Amino acid sequence: MNSFKLSVVIFALLACALPLPARKPNVIVIFTDDQGTVDMNCYGANDLVTPNMDGLAKRGVRFTQFYSAAPVCSPSRVGLMTGRTPQHGGLNGNVPLDSVGMPSQQITIAEKLKEGGYATAHIGKWHLGHHKETIPNAQGFDHSFGHLVGCIDNYSHFFYWSGPNKHDLWRNGKEVFHNGEFFPDLMVKEAGEFIDKNKARPFFIYFALNTPHYPYQGSPEWLDHYKDLPYPRNLYAAFLSTTDDRIGALLKKVDDVGLTDDTIIIFQSDHGASEEVRAHKGGGSAGPHRGAKFSLYEGGIRVPAIISWPGTLPENKVRNQIATGCDWFPTIMELCEIPVATHKIDGKSLLPVIKSESETSAHKIFHWKSGNAVAVREGNWKLVMSGKKVELFDLPKDLGEARNLAKENPEVVERLRGKSVEYWFSIIQSK
Numbered sequence: 001m002n003s004f005k006l007s008v009v010i011f012a013l014l015a016c017a018l019p020l021p022a023r024k025p026n027v028i029v030i031f032t033d034d035q036g037t038v039d040m041n042c043y044g045a046n047d048l049v050t051p052n053m054d055g056l057a058k059r060g061v062r063f064t065q066f067y068s069a070a071p072v073c074s075p076s077r078v079g080l081m082t083g084r085t086p087q088h089g090g091l092n093g094n095v096p097l098d099s100v101g102m103p104s105q106q107i108t109i110a111e112k113l114k115e116g117g118y119a120t121a122h123i124g125k126w127h128l129g130h131h132k133e134t135i136p137n138a139q140g141f142d143h144s145f146g147h148l149v150g151c152i153d154n155y156s157h158f159f160y161w162s163g164p165n166k167h168d169l170w171r172n173g174k175e176v177f178h179n180g181e182f183f184p185d186l187m188v189k190e191a192g193e194f195i196d197k198n199k200a201r202p203f204f205i206y207f208a209l210n211t212p213h214y215p216y217q218g219s220p221e222w223l224d225h226y227k228d229l230p231y232p233r234n235l236y237a238a239f240l241s242t243t244d245d246r247i248g249a250l251l252k253k254v255d256d257v258g259l260t261d262d263t264i265i266i267f268q269s270d271h272g273a274s275e276e277v278r279a280h281k282g283g284g285s286a287g288p289h290r291g292a293k294f295s296l297y298e299g300g301i302r303v304p305a306i307i308s309w310p311g312t313l314p315e316n317k318v319r320n321q322i323a324t325g326c327d328w329f330p331t332i333m334e335l336c337e338i339p340v341a342t343h344k345i346d347g348k349s350l351l352p353v354i355k356s357e358s359e360t361s362a363h364k365i366f367h368w369k370s371g372n373a374v375a376v377r378e379g380n381w382k383l384v385m386s387g388k389k390v391e392l393f394d395l396p397k398d399l400g401e402a403r404n405l406a407k408e409n410p411e412v413v414e415r416l417r418g419k420s421v422e423y424w425f426s427i428i429q430s431k
Contacts, residue, residue, distance in 0.1 A: 024202040024336055025309060026263040027113070028254070029328065030247060031080065031206070033073065033125060033151070033213035034293060036273035036284030037302050039240060044287055047229060049222075049241045052248035053306075056267050060308025061317045061354050065361075067377070068271040069325045071293055071300035071370050073150060074102070074127050076270040076325060077208075081108045081128065081139075083329025083345035087369060087427045094127070094150060097166075101129020102139075107343060109329055110140030110204060116338040119198040122146065123190050124208035137173055141206070145171045145190045147183075151210055154183040154217045182217075183210055184246040192253045199257050202336075207250060212239040214279040219245070236273075236283025261311045264335060266328055269303040290401040296368050296375040296384055297401050309335070313354055321353045321361035322377065367423045374424070376416045383416040390417075 038044045042057040069079020074094045075086030081102075082089045090103040110120040121143040122136035127150055129135065136144035147168040149159050156179060157169040169176055169183075178186055191205055211217075218226075218238025225241070226234040247267075254263050273284020274293045284292070291297025305323070307313065326347035333340045334349045348362035365378040373386035382401070384391045392406040392413055406413050 023262055024117070025312075026203050026205075026254075026259060027118075027266070027332055027336065028205045028207055028250070028263060029080070029109075029266045029268075030250070031077075031124075031208045032243060032267075032269045033209055033211060034271070034274045034279070034284065035212055035240065035269035035304065036286055037269075037289050037299055037304065038285055038287030039273070040304055043304050045285065047233070048237055049225070050244045052244045052251060053267065053304075055248075055251070056265055056306045056308045057316070059310050059315045060265070060306050061314055061319055063305045063323050064318060064320050065322045066268070066303055066305035067301045067322070067324045067366065067368075068269070068303050070368065071271045071291075071295055073125075073270055077126075077128055078102055078106075079325040079347075080268070080270075080328055081110075081206075082106045083109075083326050083347035085326060085346045085367065087424075088344070088346060088430070091128070092369065093371075095129055097130075097149065097162075099129070100131045101134040104129075104133040104138060106139075108140045109332060110136075110206065112140075112329075112333060112338060113204045113336065114140050114142070116336060117202065118336075119143075119194075119201055119203040120206075121191070121194045121203070122206045122208070123187050123194070124206075125151070125210050126208070132173070135170075135173060143172060143194055145176075146187070146208070147210065151213050151215075152183065153215055154210065155180055157183060184243065188246050188249045188253070191250055195253055195257060195259070199259060209243060209246070211243040211246075212236055212284070214274060214276070216280065216283065218242045232280035232283040233285075235280060264307065264309045264313075264332070266332075267304070267306040267308075268325060268328075269305075270325075271303060272300045288399045294370060296370050296373050298395070298399065300370075301368060301375075307331075307350070307354060317357070319353055319357060321359065322363050322366070323350055323353065323361070324363065324366055327362060365419060367420060369424070374420055376420050376423075378416060378419070381412055381416065383413060383420070385417070385420070392416075 040050045040053050042054045068076045070076045078086045078089035078091045095101045120141045122141040124146045126148045130148035159166045159168045216235040216239045219242045222238035222241045226237045275282050286299030289298035291299035327350045329347045330349040352359045368375040376383045382393045391404045393401045
C-alpha cells in the first residue's frame with residue numbers, strides 16, 4: 001500500500017473514532033389558553049383527569065410561583081415570544097381585528113432559533129397580528145398553521161366576536177378550510193407532519209392551543225365522565241381533559257420517532273381562567289388564589305408551568321422561586337447554546353433555578369399592567385394599584401390576597417410605588 005492510500009485509510013479510521021457533534025435539542029412550547037392556576041392534578045386539582053400534563057411534571061421541573069407576562073392573551077404571548085414585558089414589546093392589550101399587532105421589529109424566539117439552524121413552526125393560536133408583516137411567517141416561522149385572532153369555534157373555525165363572522169384558519173398565509181374537523185386534532189396532525197419532515201435536524205414547535213378557552217367543546221366521552229360535576233365546572237373539565245388527550249398525542253408522536261430524550265418540552269398556561277359570559281362565567285379554578293383572567297391578582301397571572309428534558313434536566317422536581325413567561329426566551333437560548341439576544345430583554349435564564357432548588361429567584365422585582373391597574377412583586381411583597389385603590393399583600397402568608405397591609409406598612413408601599421413609577425416612566429421614555 002503506497003503512502004497516499006495508507007494516509008486515506010488512517011484518516012478514515014480516525015474520522016470513525018471521533019465523536020459525532022451532539023445534536024442540538026428540539027424545543028416544543030405547549031401553550032394552553034385560559035387554564036386555571038391549579039387545574040392539573042399535580043397542582044392540587046382532585047376533580048380532573050390530566051395524566052399527560054402531570055406526566056410532564058413527573059419527568060421535569062414544575063414551578064409553583066410562575067407568572068404570565070400579562071393576564072390577557074396577546075400581551076402574555078409577547079412575553080413568551082420576545083422575552084420582553086408586553087410594554088417593552090409594544091403591545092399592552094389584546095390585538096383587535098383592525099390592529100397591526102405586535103410591532104414587527106420585535107425579535108422572537110423563532111427568529112433566533114432559525115438563525116441557529118432550527119426548523120420552526122407555529123401551530124395553533126397566534127393573536128399577535130394578522131397583517132402580512134406580523135403573521136407568524138414574518139416573525140421567524142418557516143411553517144404556520146392555525147388562527148390569527150383571539151379564538152375560534154373548534155369545528156367551523158370561525159371567529160364569532162362581532163359581525164360579520166369571520167373564518168380564521170390559515171396555512172402559511174393562505175386561507176384553508178377544514179370544516180367540521182376538530183381543531184386540536186388538526187393541530188396534532190400538522191405537528192406530526194412537521195416532525196416527520198424535520199426529524200433529522202433540530203426543530204422548534206410553538207404548539208399554541210385554543211383550549212380550554214371558550215367555547216367549551218369537550219369530547220362526548222369526557223362530557224359523560226364529568227356529568228356529575230356542578231355546572232360550569234363540568235363543561236370546563238371535559239374540555240381540559242380533551243386538551244390533555246391531544247397533548248398526550250403530541251408527546252406520543254415525539255416518542256414514536258425516538259426523539260423524547262432529544263426534545264425540551266415547555267408547558268405553560270397563558271394566564272388564569274376566564275369568568276366571562278362566553279365561558280359560562282367560570283369553570284376554571286384559581287384554588288386558594290384571588291382573581292381570574294384580566295386581573296392582576298394571583299388568579300389572573302399565576303399559572304402552571306413545567307419544563308422537561310429527560311436525561312438532561314432534573315426530573316420530578318418542584319421549584320418555588322419566582323419566574324415569568326419572559327424567562328423562557330433566554331432559558332431556551334442557553335439550553336440550545338445559541339447566543340442570547342444583544343438587544344434588551346426582561347427575561348432571565350431559569351437554568352440555575354432549574355438545576356438547584358437553593359438558587360435565588362431570577363427576578364428581584366417584576367412589574368405588570370392591565371388596563372389602568374399595575375402590580376409589583378418584590379420578594380414576599382406584592383403591591384396592586386388601580387386608581388386610588390392601593391393594596392399590599394404578603395403572599396406566602398396570604399395566598400388569597402385577602403388582607404391589605406398597606407396602612408401597616410406605608411414605607412413598603414412608598415418604596416414599591418416609587419419603583420413602579422420609575423419603571424413606567426422608563427417605558428414612556430423608551431418610546
